[in-house]
Amino acid sequence: MEKLVNTKQKDDSTIDQDKRKFAYYPGCSLNSTAIDFNISVKNLFKALNIHFEEIRDWNCCGTTPAHNVSKEMPIALSARNLFLAKNMGLEEIICPCVSCYCKLSKASILINNKEIKSESEIKTRKEIFEVFQNMGYKTEEEFNFKVYSLVELLYKNKELIRQKFIENKNKNSINSETSTIESEILKDLKPVCYYGCVLLRTEGVTKFDNMENPTSMEEILDTVGIKSKHFRFKTECCGAILSLTHKNIVLKLSKEILDAALEAGANSIVVCCPLCQQNLDLRQSQINKHFKSKYNIPVYYISQILGLAMGLSYKDVMIDRLFVEPKFIKK
Amino acid sequence: MIDQDKKYLNTIRHELVTIVEPNIYYCYQCGKCTAGCPLSDVYEYQPNEVIRLIQLDKIASILNANSVYLCASCEICSSRCPQEVDIAAVMNYLRIKSWHYKQFKLSSIANFYGIFLRIVKIFGRSFEPLLILSLNLLNKNFFNDFDIAVKILKKRKIRLMPEFIKKRNEVSKIVKKYL
Numbered sequence: 001m002e003k004l005v006n007t008k009q010k011d012d013s014t015i016d017q018d019k020r021k022f023a024y025y026p027g028c029s030l031n032s033t034a035i036d037f038n039i040s041v042k043n044l045f046k047a048l049n050i051h052f053e054e055i056r057d058w059n060c061c062g063t064t065p066a067h068n069v070s071k072e073m074p075i076a077l078s079a080r081n082l083f084l085a086k087n088m089g090l091e092e093i094i095c096p097c098v099s100c101y102c103k104l105s106k107a108s109i110l111i112n113n114k115e116i117k118s119e120s121e122i123k124t125r126k127e128i129f130e131v132f133q134n135m136g137y138k139t140e141e142e143f144n145f146k147v148y149s150l151v152e153l154l155y156k157n158k159e160l161i162r163q164k165f166i167e168n169k170n171k172n173s174i175n176s177e178t179s180t181i182e183s184e185i186l187k188d189l190k191p192v193c194y195y196g197c198v199l200l201r202t203e204g205v206t207k208f209d210n211m212e213n214p215t216s217m218e219e220i221l222d223t224v225g226i227k228s229k230h231f232r233f234k235t236e237c238c239g240a241i242l243s244l245t246h247k248n249i250v251l252k253l254s255k256e257i258l259d260a261a262l263e264a265g266a267n268s269i270v271v272c273c274p275l276c277q278q279n280l281d282l283r284q285s286q287i288n289k290h291f292k293s294k295y296n297i298p299v300y301y302i303s304q305i306l307g308l309a310m311g312l313s314y315k316d317v318m319i320d321r322l323f324v325e326p327k328f329i330k331k
Numbered sequence: 332m333i334d335q336d337k338k339y340l341n342t343i344r345h346e347l348v349t350i351v352e353p354n355i356y357y358c359y360q361c362g363k364c365t366a367g368c369p370l371s372d373v374y375e376y377q378p379n380e381v382i383r384l385i386q387l388d389k390i391a392s393i394l395n396a397n398s399v400y401l402c403a404s405c406e407i408c409s410s411r412c413p414q415e416v417d418i419a420a421v422m423n424y425l426r427i428k429s430w431h432y433k434q435f436k437l438s439s440i441a442n443f444y445g446i447f448l449r450i451v452k453i454f455g456r457s458f459e460p461l462l463i464l465s466l467n468l469l470n471k472n473f474f475n476d477f478d479i480a481v482k483i484l485k486k487r488k489i490r491l492m493p494e495f496i497k498k499r500n501e502v503s504k505i506v507k508k509y510l
Contacts, residue, residue, distance in 0.1 A: 028457035032490045033483065059455045059502045064404070065444035067423065069430045073509035077451075080501060120350060131508065135501050197405035211410055237369040237405035244466060245439040246373075246401065247475075253369055282479055289478075321486050 022148070023085035023093045024052040027100035028060050033282075034097070034274035036318035040303040041096050041150060043317060047310040048157070048164055052094060055084050061103040064241045076128050078107035082145055083137045091143070096150040096303070098199045098273040108145035149199060150303065151272050152208045155216040161306065162223040168311040182308045184328040185319070189305070192231035192266040193217035194257065194280075196238065196273040211235065217270065217302060224309035228270070233260035238279045248290070254279045255287050258295050268326070269299045277301060281323045298326045333434055335391040343428050344390050351424045357414040358382045364408035364418050374398040378408050378418050385421070399425045400437040442469045452506040455496030459489055 030038035045052055058081050066074040081104065085093055093108075095101040109115050110125050117125065129139040154161065179187075200211040209216045214235065218228045238257060239250030257280060261269050271277045281299040288295055299322070307317035314320060320329055333340070348355055364378040365371050375396035376384065384393050393399060399422050408418040426435075435441040446465045450458050467475050483489050496502065 031456070031494065032459055033488050035488055057497045059496055059499075060451045060457050062448070062451060062506075063457075065447040067404070068426045069444055069448065070427060070509040071424075073448075073505065076505045076509065077502070080505065131505065135504070197403075197407065201406040201410045235407075237403055237407065239369070240403045240405070241443075242401070242403055244463075245437070245443055245470070249370065249373060249401075282482065285482070286479065321488060323482055323486065 020092070021051040021053060021090060023088060023090035024054045025058055025081055025085075025093055025095045025100060025104060026054065027058075027095065027097040028063075029097050029099075029274040029278075033278060036321040037096060037274050037277070037301045037303065040301055040307050040317035043312055044303045044307045044310065047307065047312060048160060050153075050157075053088065053090065055081055055093075056088065057084060061100045063099045063103070067103070072124055072128060074103045075107045075110055075124065076131060078103045079111060079128055079132065082108060082111060082143075083132060083139075085145075086141070086143065091145050093145065093147045094150065094153055095147055096272075096274075098149065098196060099275065101147060101149045102198055105147040108143075108147050111143050112145055113142055114144065149272070151195075151199065151216055151220070154220050154302070154306070155208060158220060158223050161220065165224045165309055168309075172311060181314050181328045182312075185314065185326050186226070186305075186308055188326070188328070189226055189268060190229060190266050191221070191226065191268045191270045191300070191305075192229045192261045192264050193221070193234065193302075194231070194261075194269050194271045194276060195235050196271065196276040197235060197240070199272065200235065217272065220302065221270065221305065224306060226305065226309070229261075229264040229266045231260065231264050231266070233257050236260075238276045240275055240279075243279055243283065247286070250279055251283065251287050251290050254283060255291055255293070255295075258284070258287065258297055261297060262295075266297075268297060270302050270305055271299055272302050284324050296324060298322060298324050333391045333394050335389070337391070339428075339432055340390045340394075343425070344385065344388060347385060347390075347421065347424060352417050352421050354414060354416045355382060355385055355421065358386070358412075358416050359414065361413060363411045363413065367407040367411055369405060369407070370398075370401055370403060373401060378422075381422070382416060382418060390425075393425065394429050394434060395436065397437060398422070399429070400435065400440055402426070439470045442466060448506055448510055452503050452510075453499070454493045455499035455502040456494050458493040460491065461493070 026038050059077060062074045062077040066077060093104060095104050110121060133139050195214050200209055200214055221228055236257060237253060239253040243250040269280060277299055284295055304317040304319055360379055362379050368378050371377055376393060376398045381393055381398055402422040404419055406419040412418060429435050443466055446462055450462055467473050
């Protein structure tokens, strides 16, 4: 399948190591139940020499509840985070959580001056700007926000990852004979990559990969020598936040994803969304109970696996905080 | 039950077919949306049926069924539609309107939205322990997810104290204005 990436487009995210700095928006999940995602992303960025600074006093993006009760609320909530980043002098934002990423990008498209807007969008923009003017924010400036999801940023910096991986490999070649927990995990890894539903589908947000058969995560893992299995459930929905109110639906959908992973010959799943991870990892015990099954499939964040490949320890990327632990971690 | 004669239904339909998704009349019932929908087996109306009912001006039947409220916004329907009908946006718009007119049919989901946004209004950020406890109380499902709560605590993957942001009055204002 042909890629949707426009190759002529200026590849603006290749990182100029020393000058470029990103605003980092973790979001509520990464601050609690997905703390392992947060820490592994931060440590990975340090290893890759990507500079970032957390947005000061950021607020919740409102996620599913906000966009289901109001058209303007998710935009206004995310607009505050964008304005805070602008106050710090930063307009490029990294957002690892997929749900937050969708909300922030949609808001950025509405706020940016250059994007063409419909009449109703212009009206919404004006209304939201008035709210922020009353709170003392500067809204007259030129805005040019760009929000990156973790996968997009890593994908555009594949060469940097490859380079750092080789550097690290050469550095450690002397003691490569000894097997550590980290090397065991990497050696044993036969993953499928699971993108989840909204990362590549959100309307109006830059598409960096094909939305039916994406390959960016596979290509990223390939740069550190990990071969992924072909997976037919790459972008199927896990049921998302229905887990709180209609759990059985989520258990069924997530079970189908686990089944498809096993069918593909994989022994683990690599994900990039905190909610998908929670439904597949934390709820795997509930799936086993509900369906009388015996799944035991570790579900890693892509940042954890890359972190290990960059020579970080399994504690640096918090692999011991996964609910289904890889067998190499001793209790 | 929502009565088909309710006045606001006309307003909803008018806005839906003129502003939200004028493409809705291009739907020729190919069924691609339903074929890809992960929730089609629990829906009372399938995505293609929802679109047809809107064309036929039967908004009340849609709002009385569970489909619109259960939709997880995965957007597979919109992304695959050969006629570029944004089905997910239509479903989302109907959810917003049923919330606005206090006609949200699935109370457990409405409770979740209400509690979540109130928590954000108070703290500026989400706070899971309070969310889960209040949700279980309101939905009268007291021991729901007790098993995984224990696991989360053991792995120290949750905050026991909420995080207050400094300018939470700004977030309060935003949530209050649009809720």
